Amino acid sequence: MSAGSPTVVASSADRRAARGNRIRLIVAQLLCGCGIATGVAVGGLLAEELSGAMGVAGFAQTASVAGAGLMAIPLARLATRRGRRWSLTLGFATAAVGALLILVAVTTKQFWLFMIAMLMFGSGTATNLQSRYAAMEYSAEGAQARSMSIVLWATTVGSIAGPNLSAPGAALGRALGLDPLSGPYLFSLVGFLLSAAVVSTIRPVRGAAGAADEEARSGAPRLGTLAALRAAVTYPRALFAMVAIVTGQMMMTSVMVMTPVSMNNEGMSLEFVGIVISVHIVGMYALSPVFGWLADRIGAFRVVWIGVVIFLFALGLGAWDASFGHSSMGPLMVALCLIGLGWSACLIGGSALLVASAPVHVRVPLQGASDSMMSLGAAVLAALAGPVLALGGFVAVNAMAFLVLLVLVGFGGRAITAGATMPENDAPVAVGADSPSAVARDRAAG
Numbered sequence: 001m002s003a004g005s006p007t008v009v010a011s012s013a014d015r016r017a018a019r020g021n022r023i024r025l026i027v028a029q030l031l032c033g034c035g036i037a038t039g040v041a042v043g044g045l046l047a048e049e050l051s052g053a054m055g056v057a058g059f060a061q062t063a064s065v066a067g068a069g070l071m072a073i074p075l076a077r078l079a080t081r082r083g084r085r086w087s088l089t090l091g092f093a094t095a096a097v098g099a100l101l102i103l104v105a106v107t108t109k110q111f112w113l114f115m116i117a118m119l120m121f122g123s124g125t126a127t128n129l130q131s132r133y134a135a136m137e138y139s140a141e142g143a144q145a146r147s148m149s150i151v152l153w154a155t156t157v158g159s160i161a162g163p164n165l166s167a168p169g170a171a172l173g174r175a176l177g178l179d180p181l182s183g184p185y186l187f188s189l190v191g192f193l194l195s196a197a198v199v200s201t202i203r204p205v206r207g208a209a210g211a212a213d214e215e216a217r218s219g220a221p222r223l224g225t226l227a228a229l230r231a232a233v234t235y236p237r238a239l240f241a242m243v244a245i246v247t248g249q250m251m252m253t254s255v256m257v258m259t260p261v262s263m264n265n266e267g268m269s270l271e272f273v274g275i276v277i278s279v280h281i282v283g284m285y286a287l288s289p290v291f292g293w294l295a296d297r298i299g300a301f302r303v304v305w306i307g308v309v310i311f312l313f314a315l316g317l318g319a320w321d322a323s324f325g326h327s328s329m330g331p332l333m334v335a336l337c338l339i340g341l342g343w344s345a346c347l348i349g350g351s352a353l354l355v356a357s358a359p360v361h362v363r364v365p366l367q368g369a370s371d372s373m374m375s376l377g378a379a380v381l382a383a384l385a386g387p388v389l390a391l392g393g394f395v396a397v398n399a400m401a402f403l404v405l406l407v408l409v410g411f412g413g414r415a416i417t418a419g420a421t422m423p424e425n426d427a428p429v430a431v432g433a434d435s436p437s438a439v440a441r442d443r444a445a446g
Helices: 012-051 059-082 084-108 111-121 123-137 144-175 184-199 211-218 225-232 236-265 270-285 288-298 300-322 329-357 360-418 436-444
Strands: none
Touching (some): 012 111, 012 184, 084 111, 123 360, 144 184, 144 288, 236 300, 288 329, 329 360
């Protein structure tokens, strides 16, 4: 099979093996999502306890996000060398080591060790994100985006269950003589170890190999991240896909993290804050299978543009509501739900479009680069959102996110103008309406 040929399962045995691999990925996502959410729920409290300063409580989450960004590229490079099974196993195992070191740090009261451990803990998030590409690679033609969206949706179930384990984790920690706040990380440790064990059993499938496994076996020249990014300039749709993934995360995170602060400043109760954030999370994940289905049916390129339109309405509604000097519960809930939907469309559409538009020799490095930039970019914009909120209120936060949206629109316009055709020897994996024939059809349509 050539490096750029479509993903086709060759036999019934291959189909069964590929289906088994997708089930393994879903189980691993459930376990890891639970482990991440369980630990994150108490990370800030532990940072405050170990440092003795309330002001550094947010550093725990920042370290975890930064760790996800730093791990994304090495994991992608390992995938190109050894295949997805090795990359995902190492990623989950690194997160497990991070959870173990957190327990050590809390026991020894070492704040510096706790921060290093939180960086490693972030590997769980990076690996969870890269699992979506593995799901696409082990799917039959025409169903890649749906498989990815279902794997992402599985993370939601674990993320919802995770925080509910905080109290039992604290009780378990107390029973074992540990700091009660460190107890939930016992569940994180088990979740990550089980995730690593599950993905380590992924079976190689000749007829359903994805880009990472193909490149690992082919002996083709392996590009580094910078070289792959330079190459991406010649593939406007692939570049647009990356920008959609990164900017969608930046816009969503910056508005989401400032919403509770803004609501608290306006005197809204914690119950209202919880309702709004819950609605936002539902928007992020509830319709992800729908966006996956749409990407397979009408094309990932169009799904990204659907996300652009949703973000436009969401940011406009949020700014308009806040412009009256006091946010209203109804419009704020709708705006945050729409932001979650826009993020989902950009992430799923952008991820599927990147697979469809990038040739095999740059595809996996670009996947790692986009995941790294989405985590680090979101961390930077979230940090800027605080001063922006202080200076201009919630209107300014939405306006800052709108400027990021304009960047995405600019790259999308370039992709439309350029037509994004690819050299004949670098044909992309066919994904719905983004197959080579559909790309040519779109270009002919102007």
